[in-house]
Amino acid sequence: xxxxxxxxxxxxxxxxxxxxxxxxxxxxxxxxxxxxxxxxxxxxxxxxxxxxxxxxxxxxxxxxxxxxxxxxxxxxxxxxxxxxxxxxxxxxxxxxxxxxxxxxxxxxxxxxxxxxxxxxxxxxxxxxxxxxxxxxxxxxxxxxxxxxxxxxxxxxxxxxxxxxxxxxxxxxxxxxxxxxxxxxxxxxxxxxxxxxxx
DNA sequence: TTGCGGATGGACT
DNA sequence: GTCCATCCGCAAC
Numbered sequence: 001x002x003x004x005x006x007x008x009x010x011x012x013x014x015x016x017x018x019x020x021x022x023x024x025x026x027x028x029x030x031x032x033x034x035x036x037x038x039x040x041x042x043x044x045x046x047x048x049x050x051x052x053x054x055x056x057x058x059x060x061x062x063x064x065x066x067x068x069x070x071x072x073x074x075x076x077x078x079x080x081x082x083x084x085x086x087x088x089x090x091x092x093x094x095x096x097x098x099x100x101x102x103x104x105x106x107x108x109x110x111x112x113x114x115x116x117x118x119x120x121x122x123x124x125x126x127x128x129x130x131x132x133x134x135x136x137x138x139x140x141x142x143x144x145x146x147x148x149x150x151x152x153x154x155x156x157x158x159x160x161x162x163x164x165x166x167x168x169x170x171x172x173x174x175x176x177x178x179x180x181x182x183x184x185x186x187x188x189x190x191x192x193x194x195x196x197x198x
Numbered sequence: 199t200t201g202c203g204g205a206t207g208g209a210c211t
Numbered sequence: 212g213t214c215c216a217t218c219c220g221c222a223a224c
Binding site: 035042072074076089116160161162 | 207
């Protein structure tokens with residue numbers, strides 16, 4: 001598998017940790033999308049480097065945070081060597097720590113909505129443009145292994161919200177998780193409940 | 199300086 | 212499932 005796609009798949013089940021003003025936020029990654037730079041018209045880096053996307057052209061292991069639609073930040077993990085502008089968009093998390101602060105930041109009490117969608121998870125965790133270019137091994141934001149190795153049967157699907165280069169199975173989700181965006185999570189919760197009681 | 203497009207989210211059917 | 216408000220970044224002028 002292409003290395004960036006493999007990275008997107010392997011990020012499912014990892015923990016994203018964010019520290020801000022002494023507050024700790026974390027969540028399990030349940031949804032990602034791969035963007036393959038110069039090979040992928042849907043990628044911000046498709047047309048070459050600009051001031052906005054420059055982080056993607058650097059070494060892997062750093063955060064590419066961009067602002068879109070006038071109100072949302074989205075966070076990516078840059079993958080690959082310098083010059084290869086590949087990145088993995090983190091689209092949804094299952095919140096673990098800092099849930100009370102997330103509720104405040106998002107203005108909702110529904111835990112299933114806190115980190116659902118790339119814009120929402122950034123708002124919940126106070127991720128903004130100041131983290132663009134930050135190391136993903138740093139103090140403010142970093143990735144961690146889930147302590148218990150739980151097997152997730154990762155599913156590949158079509159990417160969300162793009163018009164260029166559609167039809168590629170570059171989105172990776174945990175199909176069991178009710179925290180994935182663009183699904184009827186109440187229905188999935190009910191189905192999971194049935195499975196447990198059966 | 200300006201026009202346009204967008205890796206969204208939320209409201210609505 | 213569909214629609215659309217909203218405003219920054221960029222490229223063209």
